[in-house]
Amino acid sequence: MRHLIHHHLRKHTISFKHAFDGIVWAWKSQPxxxxxxxxxxxxxxxxxxxxxxxxxxxxxxxxxxVGLVIETINTALEATADAITREWRAEIKIAKDASSAAMLTYAIGASIIAGMIFIPKIF
Structure with a gap:
């Protein structure tokens, strides 16, 4: 039983490290x-x-x-598409454009929410 718990914790620790590596990579490489x-x-x-x-x-x-999650997923999708091929393909363009559209849609909604919170406090 003790071995099972140790194995479970070790797996989760490794998963967390990979996730943290992804955040660091995104920060360093993605403007x-x-x-x-x-x-x-x-x-x-x-x-x-x-x-x-x-x-x-x-x-x-x-x-x-949610914004950081969407940006991370968008980055992962773009990296995956680039790993498939660097050549122009309509299907990959659609995937990248749709992923970017998700981020744009989020940014518009987030800006509206931020405006609803901060504009009354400013004026």
């Missing part, structure tokens, strides 16, 4: 990931400055997390 992270930090600082309510923190935390 858009850095931009989204810097925007997220700026939003948190604005939240602290304006002393936003708990429900607003919940909304912003969710929006920030």
């Amino acid at each position: 858009n990931y850095r931009v989204h992270t810097i925007i997220a930090i700026s939003v948190v600082l604005a939240g602290l400055f304006f002393r936003i309510e708990l429900i607003e923190w919940v909304m912003l935390t969710f929006v920030i997390a």
Whole structure:
């Protein structure tokens, strides 16, 4: 039983390390990931400055997390497509465009939510 628990914990530790490696790789190699992270930090600082309510923190935390998740998935899809071929293919263009469209759709929605929270506090 003890061996089973140790094995289970070791597997999860290795999985966590791979996930963390992915975050580090995305930060180092993907300008858009850095931009989204810097925007997220700026939003948190604005939240602290304006002393936003708990429900607003919940909304912003969710929006920030979803944005970083979508950007990471978009990056993974692009890397996978590039690994398949560097040649232009309509199917790969569609996959990359649709993945980018998901990020754009998110960014529009996130901007609206941020505006609903911060604009009344500014004016």
